[in-house]
Amino acid sequence: MKIFTEIIVTVLLFAIFASIHSFLAQLSIKQRIAEEAGNKIAFYRIFYNAVSVILFLFFWKLSPDSGYYLYDLDTPYDLIIVTLQILSLFGIIWAFNSSRNSYEFLGLSQVKRYLRGEYQISDLDEKNRLVFSGAYKLCRHPVYFFTILFLGLRPAMSVFYLVFFICSVVYFYIGSLLEEKRLEKILGEAYIEYKNKVPGIIPFKILRK
Numbered sequence: 001m002k003i004f005t006e007i008i009v010t011v012l013l014f015a016i017f018a019s020i021h022s023f024l025a026q027l028s029i030k031q032r033i034a035e036e037a038g039n040k041i042a043f044y045r046i047f048y049n050a051v052s053v054i055l056f057l058f059f060w061k062l063s064p065d066s067g068y069y070l071y072d073l074d075t076p077y078d079l080i081i082v083t084l085q086i087l088s089l090f091g092i093i094w095a096f097n098s099s100r101n102s103y104e105f106l107g108l109s110q111v112k113r114y115l116r117g118e119y120q121i122s123d124l125d126e127k128n129r130l131v132f133s134g135a136y137k138l139c140r141h142p143v144y145f146f147t148i149l150f151l152g153l154r155p156a157m158s159v160f161y162l163v164f165f166i167c168s169v170v171y172f173y174i175g176s177l178l179e180e181k182r183l184e185k186i187l188g189e190a191y192i193e194y195k196n197k198v199p200g201i202i203p204f205k206i207l208r209k
Helices: 002-025 027-062 077-099 102-106 108-115 142-152 159-187 189-197
Strands: 069-072 156-158
Touching: 002 027, 002 159, 027 102, 027 108, 069 159, 077 102, 077 142, 102 108, 142 159, 156 159, 159 189
Parallel strands: none
Antiparallel strands: 069 156
């Protein structure tokens, strides 16, 4: 009964985190802020990232963890899993490098353009562009794909972490759908054509979403 209660609490806390995170990422919210703040919207991405980190830390701190483990792999199986996890970390780095947009994601490029007096309000909190190369040939959301692998490849799995992982996968999927609706509005037919050719999160054309 205690474990069931912990699962419910963890899911609810994650849902609160995800709801706030998604709300702040809405295109309409960014447009409203841009109307009031002008080109100071350039600082929104840094604000968004900082709030996301703080909210996640609160979620992690407040989530109950009974310490009950579903499994704990012995050697050499744990070493195999850790090796695969490290490879998935390199996959995340590859995906970010493929986007050629890491500083934009962090919000640093926006501030740099603002300080130079070059920031375009129409960019809102980031400059979106279509990438066809590198990891983006495999799927439309390679960062999500490799992050899911990184989070899921665990040599030891607790009940709390399994619930967190499942919530993360669901949120990545929902987030990818919301992100694509936004990109379709911003990038138009070019993104729709890319979307029709390249799988979503899973890099297999059989699973296009």
